[in-house]
Amino acid sequence: xxxxxxxxxxxxxxxxxxxxxxxxxxxxxxxxxxxxxxxxxxxxxxxxxxxxxxxxxxxxxxxxxxxxxxxxxxxxxxxxxxxxxxxxxxxxxxxxxxxxxxxxxxxxxxxxxxxxxxxxxxxxxxxxxxxxxxxxxxxxxxxxxxxxxxxxxxxxxxxxxxxxxxxxxxxxxxxxxxxxxxxxxxxxxxxxxxxxxxxxxxxxxxxxxxxxxxxxxxxxxxxxxxxxxxxxxxxxxxxxxxxxxxxxxxxxxxxxxxxxxxxxxxxxxxxxxxxxxxxxxxxxxxxxxxxxxxxxxxxxxxxxxxxxxxxxxxxxxxxxxxxxxxxxxxxxxxxxxxxxxxxxxxxxxxxxxxxxxxxxxxxxxxxxxxxxxxxxxxxxxxxxxxxxxxxxxxxxxxxxxxxxxxxxxxxxxxxxxxxxxxxxxxxxxxxxxxxxxxxxxxxxxxxxxxxxxxxxxxxxxxxx
DNA sequence: GCATGATCATGC
DNA sequence: GCATGATCATGC
Numbered sequence: 312x313x314x315x316x317x318x319x320x321x322x323x324x325x326x327x328x329x330x331x332x333x334x335x336x337x338x339x340x341x342x343x344x345x346x347x348x349x350x351x352x353x354x355x356x357x358x359x360x361x362x363x364x365x366x367x368x369x370x371x372x373x374x375x376x377x378x379x380x381x382x383x384x385x386x387x388x389x390x391x392x393x394x395x396x397x398x399x400x401x402x403x404x405x406x407x408x409x410x411x412x413x414x415x416x417x418x419x420x421x422x423x424x425x426x427x428x429x430x431x432x433x434x435x436x437x438x439x440x441x442x443x444x445x446x447x448x449x450x451x452x453x454x455x456x457x458x459x460x461x462x463x464x465x466x467x468x469x470x471x472x473x474x475x476x477x478x479x480x481x482x483x484x485x486x487x488x489x490x491x492x493x494x495x496x497x498x499x500x501x502x503x504x505x506x507x508x509x510x511x512x513x514x515x516x517x518x519x520x521x522x523x524x525x526x527x528x529x530x531x532x533x534x535x536x537x538x539x540x541x542x543x544x545x546x547x548x549x550x551x552x553x554x555x556x557x558x559x560x561x562x563x564x565x566x567x568x569x570x571x572x573x574x575x576x577x578x579x580x581x582x583x584x585x586x587x588x589x590x591x592x593x594x595x596x597x598x599x600x601x602x603x604x605x606x607x608x609x610x611x612x613x614x615x616x617x618x619x620x621x622x623x624x625x626x627x628x629x630x631x632x633x634x635x636x637x638x639x640x641x642x643x644x645x646x647x648x649x650x651x652x653x654x655x656x657x658x659x660x661x662x663x664x665x666x667x668x669x670x671x672x673x674x675x676x677x678x679x680x681x682x683x684x685x686x687x688x689x690x691x692x693x694x695x696x697x698x699x700x701x702x703x704x705x706x707x708x709x710x711x712x713x714x715x716x717x718x719x720x721x722x723x724x725x726x727x728x729x730x731x732x733x734x735x736x737x738x739x740x741x742x743x744x745x746x747x748x749x750x751x752x753x754x755x756x757x758x759x760x761x762x763x764x765x766x767x768x769x770x771x772x773x774x775x
Numbered sequence: 776g777c778a779t780g781a782t783c784a785t786g787c
Numbered sequence: 788g789c790a791t792g793a794t795c796a797t798g799c
Contacts, residue, residue, distance in 0.1 A: 396787075585784080585793080616792090628794065629778095715780065715797085723778055733781060736789080740782095757781080760791095765777095 343446040390439035399535040401527030407520040469493035480511035488680030491611035525612040544607040547597035588617040634758035654681040689728040704746035734760035
């Protein structure tokens with residue numbers, strides 16, 4: 312068990328108040344002022360250890376119990392950053408403990424490794440600034456974090472979702488986007504760090520419980536602006552059945568089958584704005600502000616999309632995503648790519664309006680994140696092909712006599728999941744190319760992005 | 776009718 | 788001015 316050195320330093324801090332005092336005294340200090348002994352330009356985990364040692368006089372350890380065992384408080388040190396628009400975000404997810412697939416499923420939530428170690432977190436936030444020495448990073452905020460009752464309900468359910476996947480022999484198919492606040496993020500030197508799972512012989516990537524980047528961002532926003540979120544969903548929506556999805560579906564169920572004009576009338580909306588379907592949905596939830604500002608949607612990294620289905624059962628258009636930079640894609644590996652990270656972490660909430668007798672009618676809500684195979688087999692193929700085409704300068708196949716450029720990018724018919732198409736204001740709206748295009752000699756090209764095929768949205772997501 | 780190239784509309 | 792979500796235009 313603990314050696315004598317551990318025991319001694321443990322006794323330096325006896326109460327929560329002493330712990331908070333000690334933490335407060337670290338605010339405004341740079342890493343090198345807290346601990347002069349460590350090299351900071353090396354490994355990532357150093358700040359945690361450095362502060363345990365330099366700030367709390369507590370030797371490094373990797374034990375399963377909380378850092379301040381008697382107080383049951385776990386110390387976390389994590390970065391936040393300033394965005395271009397002046398707001399602040401968490402830089403990373405907050406990694407908690409590694410999941411032992413062979414053991415965790417045997418436990419109840421209350422006895423789980425997650426809950427045993429992490430029910431109270433002392434989180435110290437330092438500001439990450441690009442191009443400055445890591446040793447100059449400064450601790451700016453500290454909080455003693457306990458989960459609110461509502462957050463805890465979601466987190467328990469998230470834990471259960473992860474456990475259910477282990478029990479189904481699908482630990483290798485876990486995605487961070489399966490869950491809402493608590494994620495299972497990959498952890499290890501690289502994607503080949505795997506471990507055994509109990510109900511399948513397939514090795515699963517090593518993963519750790521973590522609080523999603525977006526969950527942490529909401530905490531950072533509250534600290535940096537010193538305000539609570541304007542709109543909190545679960546003040547309006549009763550959490551039922553412990554599930555995020557069920558709660559929202561139950562809330563909007565009374566409106567299913569109502570037409571656009573009925574709903575506009577009901578909510579006293581007099582508008583022809585394109586965003587009127589989103590406005591209607593906002594009112595169904597009882598919210599006033601923008602959906603993108605709802606703290607639960609931010610925390611869970613949920614993106615709401617309204618979809619209109621025509622009376623033929625078809626969706627008119629494919630779904631676009633942010634444009635990629637040609638020069639970035641050629642220097643990335645699949646699992647570092649923006650589109651991989653997007654689909655690996657983002658949960659979509661589709662609000663479906665169906666055209667019936669000539670009028671759009673509220674149909675249902677579909678929660679979705681990209682399944683493992685669709686991402687790591689089909690979408691990966693599209694991405695690899697795209698990277699190769701750009702790297703080889705092979706974008707344009709030929710230019711027809713009207714001047715229209717036909718490309719080699721993977722089209723809608725080449726892959727069941729997605730394709731690559733322009734996403735720009737104009738043809739002249741371009742990003743630089745890493746390799747000169749062989750056919751046209753161009754060094755810049757119109758912005759492009761990855762799309763989800765409309766047929767994929769129809770058949771695989773909405774299951775029309 | 777669908778696939779693909781190209782562009783629009785809005786908000787910040 | 789740009790990112791993002793959405794849609795138009797054309798040819799097969």
